[in-house]
Amino acid sequence: MASLADMSAFDLAGVIARGEASAEDAVRASLGRIAAGDGAVRAFIETFPDRALDAARAVDARRARGEAAGPLAGVPVAVKDNLCLEWGRTTCASRMLEHYRSPYTATAVRRLIDAGAVVVGKTNLDEFAMGSSTERSAFFATRNPRDPGRVPGGSSGGSAAAVAAGMTPAALGSDTGGSVRQPASMCGVVGFKPTYGRVSRYGLVAFASSLDQVGPLTRDVRDAAVVTAAMAGRDPCDATSADAPAAGWAERLDEPPAGLRLGVPREVRSPQNHPAVNFAFERAVMKFRDAGAEIVEIDLPHLRHGIAAYYIVALAEASSNLGRYDGIRYGRRAELRPGEGLAELYARSRAEGFGPEVRRRILLGTHVLSSGYYDAYYLTALKVRRLIKGDFDRALGPRSADGRAGGCHAVLMPTTPGPAWKFGEKSADPLAMYLEDVYTVTANLAGIPAISVPMGEAEEEGSRLPLGLQILGPAFEDLRVLRIARMWEHLRG
């Protein structure tokens, strides 16, 4: 038997359910990897070794009593530190919430625990999930396990690094504009953003409410399906959650998609991409074609406006969502000097609590919602958002009369224009960093499911840097996207 720490979540749960290994052993193996490796990687903000072992022993006791063990029985998982847990701290990697303790647990995490999973720790992120490199954490940067001189991507960089380094088979991230898929791509793991509404956002600290979605980072597609299915479904605490059953995904994952028709947008075959990205992407397209899939060139004419629309919508919502951090009820509160009052309390608490990127985004978001600018920015961005959704609807909707356009089961894209970059390389230029999100933000704007699976590597300065293939499908066809990704895993070999 392979080391428990190297097994997939699916296999591990099976081994534990059959009594071939204990949940305690599985959690010990995970904690051992963290103890050995996290000093260098720094994926975790906080770990709960004692609590995790207690939880594992409770899983073992339930199994010993003959109770149903759950699809994730004894599986160690890591949770991005913007998901609330009623123990430990929920910091969002921000000085603002450095000591914040949540009185409740996020629905997505609660459902994983109910399925038998054991939370071993909270992972690092860009502060409030605002960033693409995890360098914007207020506490420390996380290193890419594939090259310690490079970023793991972000904002779910800690979760991607934990899975890539074999510390846990699965981790939760949140994806607002690519924050699960982009670090998955850069760390060489699988990252899935489900359809908006598939997983409850209750207890996910909001960045941009109409774009945020909780998603898994795993080492293979089946684990992405198993973890998502365990979290999915309507939650009475989230009015935007959908009543869409996700049972039996793991069992139906290997059914081959019949008569597969895949769309490749002209716009993503760009000289702006790293040459290795273009090479690996064409090779992936060819392999699908060789496997019998019909490949059609499609147009996503509004893709190029995605970044602009995304940053307006996301920052507008963020500026509003982060207004609550005022130093009054919880979070960082500035010490006042004699003669200072409420205005100083607000200003200084927020200036001390928020890092420069968060402050920049609050300022931009406040500006685009201001009277006199609202129509020009926010309303225009909403129009572009509808146009982008229309682009996908045409590609993924019914086939046109002449049979040439539409009717695609999924759309293929690179996840990122290039591989992981070196620390500090893009920090001075926020706009360059924003542009890295060009292929990921559209799935959030359209609310559709999208997965990143390893597609190849780029060689740079002696490092072999992972690249991701992105597969996007229509809303609530999450299982279809997972099946095509599973097919790719087999094709890639």
Next chain:
Amino acid sequence: MAQAIQHVALKVGLEIHVELATRSKVFAPAPSPAHAAAGDPEPNTLIDPVVLGLPGALPVINRRAIDLSILVGLALNCSIAPFTKWDRKSYTYPDLPKAYQISQYDLPLCFDGSVELPRRPAPGHDAPPPPLRVGIIRAHLEEDAGKLLHERPGGGALDHSIADFNRAGTALLEIVTAPDFADAEDVVAFAQWLRNICVFLGVTEGVMQKGHIRFEPNINCILTLAGGRTAATPVVEVKNLNSFKSLRGAIEHELAEQPRRFLEDGLVMGPGAKTTRGWDDSAGRTFLQREKEDAHDYRYFPDPDLPPVVVDAAWVERLRAALPELPHARAERYRRDYGLGEKEAAALTEDRALNDFYEACTDAVAAALPGASGGALAREQAGRLAANAVLQSGFKRANERQVPVPHLGISPAQVGAIAAMREAGEISAAAMDELFGLCCTPEHAGADPRALARGRSMVQVRDEGALLAWVDQAIANQPRSADDVRAGKTAALGRLVGEVMKLSGGKADGAAVRAALMRQLGVGG
């Protein structure tokens, strides 16, 4: 600048905030302080992660709050929006947990209504003036904020402020009228009428002292200056008035002050000129809170946490069918069908629970009347008898015990039986009231009033001989009263009736006594 003001015309529009009596809050599961079940809670006990705006918490609409809002909208003859949404209104204050209030900006749930209030004739006039017509611009649903306290609960200085979030997230219906009011009297009449409607609909407890209903008048004056030129003074919005007295006071104060301010500063209505003022109840004057109120940027945008609400015709019709007959319609019916006076009809319709009790009593009396056929005549009689019982015996005990009439303990069926006995002449007026009182005591809960009356020899004596003996005795006891009656002073008859009742131990029938006395004294009936 000295300008002579020749005429001042008042112009007022009213915003009314009604706290809806939903069990939980409008977007959170925490109990609402506006519901009767909340009682008198300790500070910061009606809270949860959503109310406090904790990280990760999300709002979910309480559909009952939409129901209650639509009921008010229908009563105000509003259109109900088939599609409505929630918007974030951003501002920063320590009592506002999320730094935005969830409200409705451009698509209010109810809009374009109007109501007509009948007006009473002025003293010395017979004909009432034309009814007061008030346009309703909109009524939208939003969440209330918490409360900041600057002294200790129960008094005592503090060097800081403390926050109580019990009220935060309470369902609040904001009703906005057109600026249709030209004097304070009309504003107050409308405000009282509206409160009554809302209480009657059961959408609010309507306790003014608890701030269940708060008023914010927008006040300005149209001044006619020398030479016929007119000028409109800047609009003043007076915030958070929670009594009819302060509402009237604030308007009257502004009516006096605005022309004076105009003479001082010459400011007229226009962009940036609107101010917000508070009301100092002890000084009886308004004070400046904020200038340039209309220039504040609330950065409204649709709340992405809440899907829009589609209100289909079936939803509205279900509520329209549940709409009770409103108080003014009921009062009108009591006057028309039962012949009640205006004051009596008003008293019976100012509270939903009392009115329900009165209606149930009327039904019970109608059923208990001998030979009850359910005809209009029996109904009229029943309505009057029940009104007498509720307004006299009922109100008397409600005042004594400080308990609302419906909770005195007497059942409508008992009221019905008592009134029927009285109508048949079986008991006296005094016995009727005494029986009413007995039925309010716990030991006689549900007792048969007829058995109670018999057991206490309260059933009236109809023996003509005994009656005449008491009458003669009464005339002998009170010769001066008898002379007065003979001289045409019929008011003195009451004293003789009272004497007979005393002699009979309350068992004589008042109407028969009166007739016998008049016969014996030789005066016409």
